[in-house]
Amino acid sequence: MKGGTTKIKRDKGIKRDKRERFMVSTFWNRLSEERGSAIVEFIALAIPLFIPIFMYLNHFASISGNEEIARVLAREGLRAYVASDSDHAGRVVSAQAISVIATHLGLTDEEIKSLATRYECTNQPCFSADGRIRLTITFTDHASHRIVEASAQEHVSPWM
Amino acid sequence: MDVATTTSIDVATTTSINVAITKLDYFKRKLTSDSGSLSVVIIGLFLITVASLMVMSDIASIFVAKRSLIQATEAAAQRGVHTLDESAYYVGKGTMFTAPLAVINNSPHRTVPIDCNRAVLNVMLELHNWSNDDDSMKRNELKGIVLTDLQCDGTSLEISTFAEVVFPFRVPFTRMDSAFLTANAGTTNEVQEGFYLFGIRLH
Numbered sequence: 001m002k003g004g005t006t007k008i009k010r011d012k013g014i015k016r017d018k019r020e021r022f023m024v025s026t027f028w029n030r031l032s033e034e035r036g037s038a039i040v041e042f043i044a045l046a047i048p049l050f051i052p053i054f055m056y057l058n059h060f061a062s063i064s065g066n067e068e069i070a071r072v073l074a075r076e077g078l079r080a081y082v083a084s085d086s087d088h089a090g091r092v093v094s095a096q097a098i099s100v101i102a103t104h105l106g107l108t109d110e111e112i113k114s115l116a117t118r119y120e121c122t123n124q125p126c127f128s129a130d131g132r133i134r135l136t137i138t139f140t141d142h143a144s145h146r147i148v149e150a151s152a153q154e155h156v157s158p159w160m
Numbered sequence: 161m162d163v164a165t166t167t168s169i170d171v172a173t174t175t176s177i178n179v180a181i182t183k184l185d186y187f188k189r190k191l192t193s194d195s196g197s198l199s200v201v202i203i204g205l206f207l208i209t210v211a212s213l214m215v216m217s218d219i220a221s222i223f224v225a226k227r228s229l230i231q232a233t234e235a236a237a238q239r240g241v242h243t244l245d246e247s248a249y250y251v252g253k254g255t256m257f258t259a260p261l262a263v264i265n266n267s268p269h270r271t272v273p274i275d276c277n278r279a280v281l282n283v284m285l286e287l288h289n290w291s292n293d294d295d296s297m298k299r300n301e302l303k304g305i306v307l308t309d310l311q312c313d314g315t316s317l318e319i320s321t322f323a324e325v326v327f328p329f330r331v332p333f334t335r336m337d338s339a340f341l342t343a344n345a346g347t348t349n350e351v352q353e354g355f356y357l358f359g360i361r362l363h
Binding site for chain 1: 198199202203206209210213216217220221223224227228231234235238239242244286289290295296297
């Protein structure tokens with residue numbers, strides 16, 4: 001009885017050993033064969049190389065586009081200010097123009113909310129004859145969270 | 161030289177030839193095998209993509225710089241046109257009936273004359289101002305703005321400018337690292353309609 005139990009145990013051990021050896025050999029065979037190597041190569045090479053490129057491309061396009069928009073906003077906002085009748089009216093019209101143009105040029109709601117304008121004038125009050133006014137527009141780019149800034153400068157007519 | 165020496169030299173030569181053939185076979189097998197072929201393709205594509213990216217960045221910077229140059233040119237033209245030629249403007253005599261008659265007859269306003277000599281000076285001052293700006297008014301890639309042409313007929317002003325834009329990247333496989341941009345702007349004065357009293361607009 002005791003001898004029979006020992007034999008069964010030995011048989012089980014041999015079977016387990018065989019199974020383990022088979023699994024190890026299968027694993028090594030899997031590792032050494034070329035099937036699927038293209039996928040591994042692609043993942044190992046293409047992703048580290050191309051993902052930074054796509055990230056750069058995305059940020060560059062977003063920043064370039066938004067800088068172009070900021071320039072247009074600064075230019076047109078300042079034109080609206082200079083062509084108005086008074087300082088107060090100029091600021092109101094300029095703010096309206098900037099808001100409308102920003103919406104039409106496709107800035108997102110967050111970008112429009114982050115829009116800030118700064119007027120620098122050589123004369124006081126700002127809207128004075130022959131004065132120089134510089135308008136600086138800043139807003140935060142939604143994709144890259146970078147601050148986009150652009151300025152424009154214009155002289156008020158001396159004959160206003 | 162005896163026979164034994166000749167045989168040993170022959171054996172050595174044959175062995176070295178065999179080794180060389182084996183190495184050649186090994187390289188041939190390496191060259192013709194498919195393993196690692198995708199890496200070459202990916203690296204090649206990567207290089208092409210990087211080169212295209214550099215070209216695209218350069219083209220984008222040209223467009224943004226062009227917009228900047230146009231703005232500077234427009235601002236200079238606007239400033240130039242503000243120079244009123246007073247001697248030409250205050251010519252002739254007006255009476256108290258001149259303005260009402262003009263309104264009744266719906267006669268067009270006279271054009272506002274420009275002092276062309278002062279206009280040139282103002283245009284150059286404005287362009288100099290934009291050129292020397294280190295802030296956000298002008299793109300950093302844009303070098304000094306040069307006035308190339310100014311046409312002034314006394315009522316309107318047209319200017320042409322020129323500037324060099326330096327690329328962020330040298331164009332791959334070429335020696336090109338900058339481009340020249342030109343811009344034109346024309347402007348004229350217009351009388352603002354309205355009823356003014358002591359410089360204050362009433363209507």
